[in-house]
Amino acid sequence: MFNILKELIYSSGAVSLSGGNLVMWLVSFVLLYLAIKKQYEPLLLLPIAFGILVVNLPLTFLMEPEHGLIWFFYHYGIEMDIIPPLIFLGLGAMIDFGPLIANPKTLLLGAGAQAGLYVTFFAAILFGFDLQEAGSIAIIGGADGPTTIYLTSKLAPHLLGATAVSAYAYMALVPIIQPPMMKLLTTEHERKIVMSKLRPVSRLQKVCFPIVTAMTIMLVVPPAAPLISMLMLGNLFKESGVVERLTNASANELMNVVTIFLGLSIGATMTATTFLNPKVLFIFFLGLFAFIVSTGAGLLMAKFMNLFLKDKINPLIGAAGVSAVPMAARCVHKVGSEANRRNYLLMHAMGPNVAGVIGTVVAAAILLKNLG
Amino acid sequence: MPELIAPIAGNVWKILVAVGDKVELDDELVILEALKMETPIYCDDAGTVTEIKVKEGDAVNEDDVLIVID
Numbered sequence: 452m453f454n455i456l457k458e459l460i461y462s463s464g465a466v467s468l469s470g471g472n473l474v475m476w477l478v479s480f481v482l483l484y485l486a487i488k489k490q491y492e493p494l495l496l497l498p499i500a501f502g503i504l505v506v507n508l509p510l511t512f513l514m515e516p517e518h519g520l521i522w523f524f525y526h527y528g529i530e531m532d533i534i535p536p537l538i539f540l541g542l543g544a545m546i547d548f549g550p551l552i553a554n555p556k557t558l559l560l561g562a563g564a565q566a567g568l569y570v571t572f573f574a575a576i577l578f579g580f581d582l583q584e585a586g587s588i589a590i591i592g593g594a595d596g597p598t599t600i601y602l603t604s605k606l607a608p609h610l611l612g613a614t615a616v617s618a619y620a621y622m623a624l625v626p627i628i629q630p631p632m633m634k635l636l637t638t639e640h641e642r643k644i645v646m647s648k649l650r651p652v653s654r655l656q657k658v659c660f661p662i663v664t665a666m667t668i669m670l671v672v673p674p675a676a677p678l679i680s681m682l683m684l685g686n687l688f689k690e691s692g693v694v695e696r697l698t699n700a701s702a703n704e705l706m707n708v709v710t711i712f713l714g715l716s717i718g719a720t721m722t723a724t725t726f727l728n729p730k731v732l733f734i735f736f737l738g739l740f741a742f743i744v745s746t747g748a749g750l751l752m753a754k755f756m757n758l759f760l761k762d763k764i765n766p767l768i769g770a771a772g773v774s775a776v777p778m779a780a781r782c783v784h785k786v787g788s789e790a791n792r793r794n795y796l797l798m799h800a801m802g803p804n805v806a807g808v809i810g811t812v813v814a815a816a817i818l819l820k821n822l823g
Numbered sequence: 824m825p826e827l828i829a830p831i832a833g834n835v836w837k838i839l840v841a842v843g844d845k846v847e848l849d850d851e852l853v854i855l856e857a858l859k860m861e862t863p864i865y866c867d868d869a870g871t872v873t874e875i876k877v878k879e880g881d882a883v884n885e886d887d888v889l890i891v892i893d
Contacts, residue, residue: 648885777858777859777860780858781858781860784860784862785860788862792849792865793830795830795831795862797857797858797860797862798831798832798857798885801858
């Protein structure tokens with residue numbers, strides 16, 4: 452009887468618990484709190500937090516290669532690059548590229564805001580990260596979760612948990628991180644600029660956009676193909692107006708299904724041994740730096756464009772050039788309306804915002820091409 | 824007759840006035856919801872509300888008339 456009890460205790464996970472596991476439980480509880488109570492990106496944070504919790508319960512072997520349940524999700528979904536492109540299919544089916552088509556010069560803002568990536572890339576190298584790690588950290592500045600996951604899984608899979616959580620955390624924290632930078636780099640007078648109405652965009656233009664964009668980007672930067680092709684296919688579903696079922700399936704059911712596996716898999720990469728080292732904490736810091744520099748670069752790009760434009764743009768919309776859609780556009784709208792309550796920048800900011808998604812994918816493809 | 828125009832496309836979230844109400848410049852008359860964000864629309868002219876052209880939950884396009892003020 453005593454022996455059976457002894458065996459039961461020794462075979463339980465509790466005996467194998469390490470201090471690191473307990474710290475990771477704490478990380479998981481904090482993320483669960485943020486997801487459930489504060490509703491910060493709950494669709495992703497909740498499965499991520501639960502993934503962290505279960506993978507830090509010893510002897511469950513959920514991430515054991517060739518055996519563990521979540522390892523299979525991770526291996527087939529992320530390592531084999533299936534999930535991030537599927538997320539992009541859903542995003543494409545939801546995004547309206549109309550504001551970008553109506554005001555194509557905002558594409559420059561989406562490109563300008565990627566500057567933070569390159570600054571951070573060199574900063575990360577200076578701080579001792581290797582080239583592949585630096586590329587994966589830099590992409591956090593784009594504030595685009597799926598692109599960050601896609602690039603990191605190819606360049607530096609051991610950093611996946613840290614870069615993914617960091618990218619999603621900064622997307623959720625846009626309303627806190629961006630406004631101080633916006634106010635620092637623009638004058639009250641600039642923030643008050645009311646932008647002229649966007650021209651109407653025809654259905655034909657909206658249908659042609661995903662086709663032309665897919666062809667152009669994939670011809671110029673072929674490594675962007677998996678993400679861009681799916682993004683533009685989703686958008687073509689939506690804008691064609693003839694495949695409503697496929698549009699809805701991409702934007703809702705498929706998106707929701709892959710989100711579950713994505714979140715759980717990302718969380719499960721965060722075991723105590725991989726996550727609890729100073730390097731990872733430093734990634735959060737560098738990621739934040741990347742995001743702030745990207746915001747600043749977008750704002751400065753807008754101010755630079757104003758030097759040449761007769762019809763001035765409100766430089767705040769430059770901050771939406773990071774790709775956190777639509778959080779960054781909402782943030783621009785809010786800061787703009789604080790300066791002038793009759794300033795409705797939301798749709799103007801959506802131009803650079805959706806351009807930012809494309810910009811981040813192109814930046815990731817360039818990093819992948821040179822570092823992969 | 825002055826009209827309150829929707830400055831952005833979205834859904835009518837709340838209508839804060841009724842026909843017959845007196846309104847002042849800068850009063851908040853309607854709240855539109857776009858991209859899960861509430862945007863208050865302010866009155867451009869003082870006067871009396873004579874007609875409300877939308878109801879809560881309606882989808883509106885940019886430049887649609889929301890309220891007529893006399």
